[in-house]
Amino acid sequence: MSRSVEIEFRLNGVVRRAAVRADMSALAMLRDVLGLTGTKYGCGEGECGACTILVDGASLNACLLFAVDCDGREVTTIEGLANDPAAQRLQRAFAEHGAVQCGFCTPGMVLQAGRILARAGQPDRATIQRGLEGNLCRCTGYKKIIDAVEAAAKERAA
Amino acid sequence: MTVIERATLIGKRVPKMDAPEKASGKTRYIHDIDVSGQLWGKILRSARVHARIRRIDTSRAKALPGVHVVLTAADVPDQRPIGVNKDHPALKGDKVRCVRDEIAAVAADTEAIAQAALALIEVEYEDLPVIADPEAALAPGAPVINEKHADNVAMRFDYAHGDVAQGEAESDVVVEDSFKLHYVTHCCMGVSGVIAEFDASGNLLLHSNTQVPFLHKREFAEILGIDPGRIRIVQPPIGGGFGSKLDIYPFEIIAVYLARAARRPVKLVYTREEEFLASPTRQPVILRLRSGCRKDGSLTFRSVETLHDNGAYTSWGATTPFVMMQTFSSLYRVPHCKYHTTVAYTNNPYAGSFRGYGNLQATFAVESHMDKLAEAVGMDPLAFRLRNAQDPGEVTGQGMTFKSCGFKDCLRSAAERSGFLARHAEYRAAQGAGGRVKRGIGIASMLHVGGGACGTILKLDDFAHVTLMTGASEIGQGSETVLAQLVCEELGLPLSAVTVVNNDTDITPWDVGVHASRTTFIAGNSAIGAARKAKAKILAAAAKKTGVPEGELDLVGGFVVRAASGEAIVELAKLLRGLHFSDKAELVMTTHYYEPPSVHQDKGFKGDVSAAYAWATQVVEVEVDLDTGIVKMTKVTGAHDVGRVINRLGIEGQIEGGVVMGQGYALTENLVIEDGRVKNPSFRDYKLVTAPEIPEMDLAFIETMDGEGPQGAKGVGEAPAICIAAATANAICNATGVRIYELPFTPEKVYRALKGVAPKVAWRTRAAA
Incomplete structure (x- = not known):
């Protein structure tokens, strides 16, 4: 067993300290140490996007990030977006446009979609599709997810 | 007077009840649950x-x-x-x-x-010695793989109607080909998991x-040698099911x-690696199909031999012939049909049930031959299919009775919406012309069954809130919302007035399980039955209380109203509270068990196995890059006979998801098994379709209003995945003139086929040789 390292970072707006093993992923820290289960394990190797989180505003796969590398940074998970109007707009759009089926990919999709909208004000459909390329969904066939992101972008512009 | 407006949720775009919870990351899947x-x-x-x-x-x-x-x-x-x-x-x-x-x-x-x-x-x-080839497993003297069956044969299926020899004699054209269908796997986003705990009395609780x-409960009781009553699931x-x-x-x-x-x-x-290594797959199949027709385009016979690789143990994949033979015998009118399957043990992974249950494999072969036969007699692919498509009222050689059947409407609708005939002719004419990218269009159709029984318990509380306890599980497909909609329709309540309990065997009544596209139809009818009994009880009580005859009352918008005028008579919640506190106090709690009017197959696999049959036609358009072999799926036009749309949002989602799953089966997904070893157990090397790759999708619903269906609906869950690979094969052939008999259509395989260096799938059973 490797040694524990003490880190301090801002998690969902609140400064947190955590003792983490040097070989632990940010995903394992969030889920197993800090009990935030909205970030999902889908593959553990950065291929599926179910563990998407924001680190200093950029979307990352939490499974590919060492927990120790969260030290000194700003980390946002799906739980941290509960009061965020842009995220709420997306979550509403996901529900209303049928973008949720089994729901396992959905938190990661919502975070990634938020990132797409933050980068491009009014992204076209192709931009949305490219932006979601790293997030796998086995249920929906993606169309309704793309529809939802498009609708949220329009609603924001309105 | 206060008139209550009647509102309906049937056919509307109703968001899934659990969507807000899921979108906010609050839903606790098995992975998120810890017990002390x-x-x-x-x-x-x-x-x-x-x-x-x-x-x-x-x-x-x-x-x-x-x-x-x-x-x-x-x-x-x-x-x-x-x-x-x-x-x-x-x-x-x-x-x-x-x-x-x-x-x-x-x-x-x-x-x-x-x-x-x-x-x-x-x-x-x-x-x-490793036996990785089902044919080698059947060779005389082959090592025994599973001692339970020393001949290495897990199952055999023999089906026949009519006399194929006579059919062949009557044929003007006969075609015969071998097809090879590969391993794919479910790839549920949530990996498999379980939590088992025993209480102090030795009762088992399984998360x-x-x-x-309910089937698991019984099985665990047998495994543990305990009373099933002591097991709670x-x-x-x-996080995704799809049959897995x-x-x-x-x-x-x-x-x-x-x-x-x-x-x-x-x-x-x-x-995830373990999920790839140790989860079931879709059934791999080697298939030989011989089909014939007359010059006028009418089918004469079909003769099918298949060899299924069972793997080392027998799961549901071995039983996919039940569904496969239905497509051969009954999708189109075939007077003579023979079907034989051998399911052979090997040292490969075993297959389970997977959305479509053998039907993707069967449809791939059947629809390839429909195109070949049409071409041989000089008919266009649509006319040839319409010539042989089933009609309502048809009783097939296998004994299926098609009460509602929108097959021909599906064919016409999908063809018309996609401009199939004109494009097919245009692309075909352009085959020989220059250019690196060729366009093609292909058509395929499917028939699918559903069945089994389901129970419902329904209770109304003193605030007119309904708890619907159903045996049917929600696996992401949206059954919870559809069942709630159906109950709301009967009881005149809004969706917010319903809580669905569907996940605890100590509470919910028996159900055979979520599969076979059966939940809307079976659990829906069960829920409606319970709601109707509740309504009858409520109206009888209201009649007694108000003096208005029962027949003149209805439930609308949370009120008991006069049916004719909509005039509110009493608030439903108030009436129910009154019932609870009356002299002869009573609760409105009802049960209903729905068993569909279908019959079990006889020993020859014949019988009307499904209360209703779902139909669909899908048209796939592709671009084939002749230099790279890359096939791009540009558009899918689907026409689905769903009986009736209950939740438009939900049904679109089912179909779009199924189409893209079919796209993966056709083009990208391939679980590579070599000498019994899984070579690509990761999303890096097992390629799922991603958001930028999806085709444009145009969906039409053919509403045939099935007489037995809940509000006229039929099952749809599996249908959309079934025809895509078959239609893609036909589209590639339309684009290039080259027919490929083996899935998936990866660039390498397509390139080799285009260059004429792909080995043709050749297989003949030992028995036939």
Whole structure:
């Protein structure tokens, strides 16, 4: 067993300290140490996007990030977006446009979609599709997810 | 007077009831649940494909701090084998037969300790010859793979109607080809997992992702030798099913064994790699099809031989011939049909049930031949299909009776919306012209069945809130919302007035499980039955209280109203409270058990097996890059006879998801198995379709209003995945003039086929040779 390292970072707006093993992923820290289960394990190797989180505003796969590398940074998970109007707009759009089926990919999709909208004000459909390329969904066939992101972008512009 | 407006949710775009919870990350899947005192389970799988186990030494693993229990087959004598053939012990003792094989298991304080303990278990193997080819398994003198069936034959299916020899004699054209269908796997985003715990009295509580909780309950009772009444299965929300959770698997039993031995709850969750290695697959099939027709385009016969690779143990994949033969015998009118399948044991992974259940494989072959026959008699693909398509009222050679049947409407609608005929002719004419990218369009159709029974308990509380307890599980497909809609329709209530309880065998009434596109139809009828009984009870009470005859009353918008005028008479909640406190106090609580009016097949596989039959036609458009072999799916036009749309948002989602799953089956997904080993157990190397690759989708619903269906609806869950590969094959042929008989259409395979250097699939059964 490797040694524990003490880190301090801002998690969902609140400064947190955590003792983490040097070989632990940010995903394992969030889920197993800090009990935030909205970030999902889908593959553990950065291929599926179910563990998407924001680190200093950029979307990352939490499974590919060492927990120790969260030290000194700003980390946002799906739980941290509960009061965020842009995220709420997306979550509403996901529900209303049928973008949720089994729901396992959905938190990661919502975070990634938020990132797409933050980068491009009014992204076209192709931009949305490219932006979601790293997030796998086995249920929906993606169309309704793309529809939802498009609708949220329009609603924001309105 | 206050008039209450009638509102309906049927056919509307109703958001899934659980969507807000899921979109906010609050939903707790099996992976997110921990119970106090819980240990982590891990499984040691075979390092060999086929071998005797000479020795297992678990002493070092047992000595590792934090390890509570290490089990091998020796610790669980008298294991009751599982699986369709009861040929599969959860823990393997003296022999391993495939790389999935579970030979030891650990329960430890943490997942990391359990993992470390696995590495300390020493196993000595003596290799046996690996049989990775079902034909080799059937050769005389082949090594025995599963001792339960020494001839290496897991199952055989023989079906016939009419006389194919006569059909062949009447044919002007006969075509014969072999087809090869590959391994793909479900890839549910949520990996498999289970938590097993025993209470102080020895009752088992299983937190399980199963799609068939009631069948599991019975099976676990037999495995443990305890009364089924002492087993409770609770299903947390499931991260995708698609058929994968239809059978009982060794990991679930092993978790129970570990919990029993440790006297602590045990949680066992797969890694993604383990999910690829140890989950069921779609049934791989080698298939030989011989078909004929007359010059006028009418089909004369079909003769089918298939060989199924069963893997080392028998799960539901072996039984896919039940569905496959229906497509051969009854999708189109065929006067003479013969079907034979041999399911052979090998040392490969075993297949389970997967959305479509053999129908993708059968449809691929049938629809390839429909195009070939049409071409041979000089008819266009649409006219040829319309010439042979089923009509309402038809009774097929297999005994299916099509009460509602929108097949021809599906064909016409999909063809018209996609401009099929004009494009087909145009692309075909352009085959010989220059240019690197060729466009093509293909058509294919499907027939699918559904059945089984389901129970409902429905109660109204004193605020007119409904709790609908149904045996039918929600696996992401949206059944919870659809069932609530159907109840709301009967009781005149808004969706917010319904809570659906569908995940606890101690509470919910029996259901055969989520599969066979059956939930809307069967559980829907069950829910409607319970709601109608509740309504009758309420209206009788209201009539007594108000003096207005029952027949003149209705329930609308949370009120008892005069049916004719909509005039509100009494608030439903108030009426119900009155009932609770009246002299003859009564609760409005009803039950209904729905058993569809279908019949079991006879020994010859004949009978009207489904109360309703779903139909669909899909048109696929592709671009084929002649220099690279890359096939791009540009558009899918689908026309689905769904009986009636209940939730438009939900049904679109089912179809779009199924189309893209079919796209993966056709173009990108391939679980590579070599000499029994899975070569690509990761999303890096097993390619799922991603968001930028999806085709444009245009969907039409043919509403045939099935007489037996809930509000006229029929099942749809599996239908959309079924025709895509078949239509894609036809589209590639339309684009290039080259027909490919083997899936998936990867760039390499397509390129080789275009260059004429792909070996043609050739197979003939030993018996036929």
